[in-house]
Structures are given as structure tokens and as C-alpha cells.
Amino acid sequence: xxxxxxxxxxxxxxxxxxxxxxxxxxxxxxxxxxxxxxxxxxxxxxxxxxxxxxxxxxxxxxxxxxxxxxxxxxxxxxxxxxxxxxxxxxxxxxxxxxxxxxxxxxxxxxxxxxxxxxxxxxxxxxxxxxxxxxxxxxxxxxxxxxxxxxxxxxxxxxxxxxxxxxxxxxxxxxxxxxxxxxxxxxxxxxxxxxxxxxxxxxxxxxxxxxxxxxxxxxxxxxxxxxxxxxxxxxxxxxxxxxxxxxxxx
Amino acid sequence: xxxxxxxxxxxxxxxxxxxxxxxxxxxxxxxxxxxxxxxxxxxxxxxxxxxxxxxxxxxxxxxxxxxxxxxxxxxxxxxxxxxxxxxxxxxxxxxxxxxxxxxxxxxxxxxxxxxxxxxxxxxxxxxxxxxxxxxxxxxxxxxxxxxxxxxxxxxxxxxxxxxxxxxxxxxxxxxxxxxxxxxxxxxxxxxxxxxxxxxxxxxxxxxxxxxxxxxxxxxxxxxxxxxxxxxxxxxxxxxxxxxxxxxxx
DNA sequence: CCCAAAACATGACATTGGTCATGTTTTCCC
DNA sequence: GGGAAAACATGACCAATGTCATGTTTTGGG
Numbered sequence: 342x343x344x345x346x347x348x349x350x351x352x353x354x355x356x357x358x359x360x361x362x363x364x365x366x367x368x369x370x371x372x373x374x375x376x377x378x379x380x381x382x383x384x385x386x387x388x389x390x391x392x393x394x395x396x397x398x399x400x401x402x403x404x405x406x407x408x409x410x411x412x413x414x415x416x417x418x419x420x421x422x423x424x425x426x427x428x429x430x431x432x433x434x435x436x437x438x439x440x441x442x443x444x445x446x447x448x449x450x451x452x453x454x455x456x457x458x459x460x461x462x463x464x465x466x467x468x469x470x471x472x473x474x475x476x477x478x479x480x481x482x483x484x485x486x487x488x489x490x491x492x493x494x495x496x497x498x499x500x501x502x503x504x505x506x507x508x509x510x511x512x513x514x515x516x517x518x519x520x521x522x523x524x525x526x527x528x529x530x531x532x533x534x535x536x537x538x539x540x541x542x543x544x545x546x547x548x549x550x551x552x553x554x555x556x557x558x559x560x561x562x563x564x565x566x567x568x569x570x571x572x573x574x575x576x577x578x579x580x581x582x583x584x585x586x587x588x589x590x
Numbered sequence: 591x592x593x594x595x596x597x598x599x600x601x602x603x604x605x606x607x608x609x610x611x612x613x614x615x616x617x618x619x620x621x622x623x624x625x626x627x628x629x630x631x632x633x634x635x636x637x638x639x640x641x642x643x644x645x646x647x648x649x650x651x652x653x654x655x656x657x658x659x660x661x662x663x664x665x666x667x668x669x670x671x672x673x674x675x676x677x678x679x680x681x682x683x684x685x686x687x688x689x690x691x692x693x694x695x696x697x698x699x700x701x702x703x704x705x706x707x708x709x710x711x712x713x714x715x716x717x718x719x720x721x722x723x724x725x726x727x728x729x730x731x732x733x734x735x736x737x738x739x740x741x742x743x744x745x746x747x748x749x750x751x752x753x754x755x756x757x758x759x760x761x762x763x764x765x766x767x768x769x770x771x772x773x774x775x776x777x778x779x780x781x782x783x784x785x786x787x788x789x790x791x792x793x794x795x796x797x798x799x800x801x802x803x804x805x806x807x808x809x810x811x812x813x814x815x816x817x818x819x820x821x822x823x824x825x826x827x828x829x830x831x832x833x834x835x836x837x838x839x
Numbered sequence: 840c841c842c843a844a845a846a847c848a849t850g851a852c853a854t855t856g857g858t859c860a861t862g863t864t865t866t867c868c869c
Numbered sequence: 870g871g872g873a874a875a876a877c878a879t880g881a882c883c884a885a886t887g888t889c890a891t892g893t894t895t896t897g898g899g
Contacts, residue, residue: 423750425757433749434749445742445745455750475735478731482727486734489693489734489741490694496748499749503682511856551857555855557878573876574866760886810848810849
């Protein structure tokens with residue numbers, strides 16, 4: 342189920358140590374929002390985009406900071422995180438190359454970021470000031486409609502996750518996370534579907550609303566049952582179908 | 591905190607038995623999306639909008655049905671529900687007069703509804719075929735930007751709810767629900783803030799991801815602690831601040 | 840106004856998952 | 870390649886919440 346994504350996601354994924362250079366043009370080609378722009382508008386756009394690199398412990402932005410820019414992930418993985426005063430964290434979404442963020446309301450009125458954006462490893466981000474973004478949308482109703490579609494999809498995702506958090510057990514939530522990541526980003530290998538991003542038990546715990554210990558216990562069970570293998574750096578789904586069945590009861 | 595909403599929400603809220611007639615124009619005045627349209631476009635819009643009434647046990651649409659229309663709540667309350675094969679339900683959102691739904695991707699490509707839309711009592715819904723909606727957005731980039739803002743807000747709401755479901759205890763989730771409803775829709779009265787919609791323990795359970803019994807127990811405790819009073823038909827928040835503190839630890 | 844249905848309530852018990860403690864393995868950086 | 874830090878692992882215990890059973894109160898339609 343992930344095979345049709347391979348040729349696209351491979352060159353944009355940060356691999357172990359060496360990272361092939363990615364042109365901005367090659368990225369924009371893959372993003373529907375930019376594909377529909379006229380040649381002229383797309384040239385103008387390139388003027389307004391700037392690229393920034395971040396490392397493991399940086400913040401792209403923090404919760405509460407004013408939201409001034411529209412962002413696109415160019416390389417690497419970015420996580421959207423909310424945290425509580427007592428140190429607990431909840432990872433809302435992992436953004437992959439081509440994903441947009443802050444394409445919404447906060448970019449227009451004076452609102453602030455509702456959560457942190459943090460790199461998972463080395464990432465490269467394109468950004469554009471909201472005024473340039475805003476005027477691009479005004480010139481291109483079709484682009485605005487692409488943003489509406491994108492936001493609609495993100496909303497449905499968030500609502501689906503709501504349902505899972507509200508109704509499912511921890512093992513089902515974890516199975517849903519793994520099959521989702523496998524479907525979106527997995528790379529087919531002989532043994533199964535490999536997840537291309539580093540993902541610790543702690544990372545998973547933050548994504549499914551459970552403690553690290555609980556996730557470790559469940560992953561140990563999954564490993565005993567030959568559903569998965571490996572740890573953070575090399576996580577492979579051995580039996581996608583059985584995992585999927587567990588997730589959707 | 592709810593006082594500034596009173597003059598607006600009162601005439602549009604379905605009251606106990608008699609419901610004052612509401613003109614479509616009066617509703618559209620309050621919806622940012624329509625306020626920015628030219629007089630001419632707004633006239634055209636009125637041609638394309640049709641009104642439908644639904645009662646307690648109807649479905650406005652069901653999960654899986656093709657998504658053909660853009661909707662606006664005119665009167666009453668609509669709930670967005672997802673359910674599982676084994677009969678459990680999760681209420682994602684309560685929509686009030688002026689709220690939009692299906693303003694997203696599903697309205698453009700051939701996608702289907704990701705959940706049910708069900709009335710909570712008698713409601714009146716305006717709808718517009720996606721082709722008319724689509725062309726209105728193309729003619730009015732500003733309208734498209736309003737939709738982007740609206741969807742952005744809905745996404746933030748959904749993400750905030752994600753965080754609450756992932757990290758908070760049932761009593762905190764319930765306190766968060768009550769203060770949220772109180773802030774958005776509450777009506778100030780002598781004893782406290784009354785919630786204007788009928789809301790059973792079961793309804794609340796479906797909104798916070800808990801069982802009816804758990805919600806009954808927590809509500810009994812809240813009642814003993816003089817945080818709230820009343821049941822479904824007349825629910826009053828007696829101590830908003832304490833409830834808010836409980837919610838946000 | 841009456842009565843059936845829905846909503847609310849409460850207890851006993853089972854299960855899930857959190858907490859804390861302690862130990863092993865893996866990773867990664869110098 | 871060696872050592873500290875991070876990640877993984879497991880047990881004991883307990884708090885939170887689900888499940889099931891049973892009973893009372895409230896509501897709303899005829």
C-alpha cells in the first residue's frame with residue numbers, strides 16, 4: 342500500500358547520513374497549491390520564499406509566539422506539539438516534505454501559534470511572510486481552494502484522531518498510528534514495511550496519548566506476536582493486515 | 591464571559607416551545623463569509639440557498655454518503671457524530687446557528703461524509719450545491735479566505751480537543767466541555783450561566799470520550815461541590831471559575 | 840393527569856493503564 | 870572503541886474508569 346509513494350518520497354526523505362540536495366522547484370512541483378499557479382506567479386513566489394535549516398533540539402516556533410509566516414516542509418520531519426504546564430506533551434501531527442503549516446487563520450489576524458513546531462532530526466523549511474502569502478491567495482482563487490482542501494483534509498484527520506482517542510484502547514490507538522504511518526510514509530522491504538523516520542517509544546506515546554511504559558509494553562507484545570520488529574531507528578511493520586484489523590476492530 | 595453574545599444568540603436559539611421566525615438575511619449578516627460579498631453576489635447567493643427543517647431523530651446526512659452540499663446552521667443545534675461498528679459513538683462538535691459545515695475538500699472532489707450530522711431537537715439548515723459554492727469562492731477570493739480562517743479555527747479546536755483527550759482525566763475533560771459551552775453559548779442568569787441546549791449525561795459522555803455512568807458520577811460530584819446544577823433541560827454552571835481551574839490544571 | 844420511556848443514580852466488581860522503581864541494552868559522540 | 874546518555878524493558882502496585890446490574894426520578898406525549 343505504500344509502494345506507489347516510494348519514487349516520490351525517497352529523494353525527499355532525509356536518509357541516514359548523506360542527504361541529496363533537493364531543489365525548491367522539485368518540491369513545489371509536488372505540492373498541489375503551487376502546481377496550479379501561473380508561471381509568472383510561481384516565479385514571484387520563489388522570490389518570497391526563504392529556506393531555513395533546523396537541527397534536532399531547535400524550535401521552528403513555540404506555542405504563543407506570533408504567527409507571522411506560512412511554512413512548507415522541504416526536507417525531514419516536523420512534529421506539531423502541545424504541552425501542559427506539568428510537562429506532559431502531546432504530538433498532534435507529523436509533517437513530511439510537501440506538507441504545509443500555518444496556512445490558516447493565525448496567518449491573517451494577529452493570532453499566535455497554538456503549539457510548537459519541532460524538527461525530528463535535521464529539517465529544511467521554506468517560509469513566506471503572511472502578507473505575500475495572503476496576496477498570492479487573493480490573486481489566485483484556485484490556490485485558495487487548494488488551501489481549503491488541504492485544511493479540510495487536516496480537519497478530517499484531526500477528527501478521526503479524536504474518535505480514536507475517545508473510543509479506543511491504547512493498543513488499538515498504537516496499531517492505528519503504525520498502520521497510518523506505514524500507509525503514508527512506509528517503504529516496502531522484504532520483511533515488511535519500514536517506517537523511514539526515527540521514532541522512539543516515547544515519540545509514539547506522545548502521539549497516542551499514553552505513557553512511555555505502556556507503549557513499551559504494547560510494542561513488546563506486538564514484537565512477540567510478530568506484528569512488528571525493531572526499535573526507533575529501524576521500525577518495520579511485519580504484518581500490516583493484522584495490525585490494521587486490531588486498529589479498526 | 592457570555593454576555594456579549596446574548597443579544598446575538600438569543601433570537602437564533604430555539605427556545606422552549608415557540609420559535610421566532612428568523613430571516614435568512616438576518617442570519618447571513620452574522621456570518622463573516624457572507625458579509626464580505628458584494629450586494630450583487632449576495633443576491634445571487636439567495637437564489638442558490640435552500641432551507642430544510644429536520645426533527646429530533648432525522649439525519650441531515652450519514653457517514654459515507656456522497657458530499658454534495660455546503661451547509662449552514664440557521665436555527666437549532668446540530669451535532670457531528672462518528673460511530674463504530676460496535677455501537678459506540680463520539681460527538682466531534684456541536685454546531686450552532688451561523689456555523690458552516692462541509693465547507694471543505696469533500697465538497698469538491700467525489701469524497702463522502704466522514705461522519706453523521708444529526709439535529710439535537712428541531713433545526714433549520716440552509717444548503718447550497720457545491721457547484722454554486724465553488725463558483726462563488728472562485729469569484730470572491732475574500733470569501734475563500736474567510737473559509738480558510740473558519741477551517742483554521744475548526745482545526746485548532748479539534749487539535750485542542752485532541753490534547754485534552756490524550757492528556758486529561760475524565761473530570762477535567764468534562765469541566766473543559768462545560769466551560770467551553772458556557773463561554774460559547776451560555777446565557778447569564780442570576781444563579782449562573784445557563785446552557786441553552788438540551789444536553790443529557792449521555793450527550794456529554796459522547797463528547798468527552800467517557801461512559802454515561804462515569805459522566806453521571808462526575809456530574810453528581812460537581813453538583814455536590816456546587817459547581818453546577820440541573821439536568822439535561824436546564825443545566826446551569828454555578829461556579830465557572832472553579833470549573834475552569836479544574837479543566838486547565 | 841397518567842404512564843411508559845428516557846434520564847439519572849449508585850453499588851460491586853473487572854480491566855486498563857498510570858506510577859515508581861530498578862535493571863539491561865543500544866546509541867551516539869568524543 | 871569506550872563510556873555516558875538515551876532508549877528499552879519488566880515488575881509491583883494502585884488509581885481511574887469501564888461494565889453490569891438494579892433501582893429511582895423526571896419527562897413528555899396521549
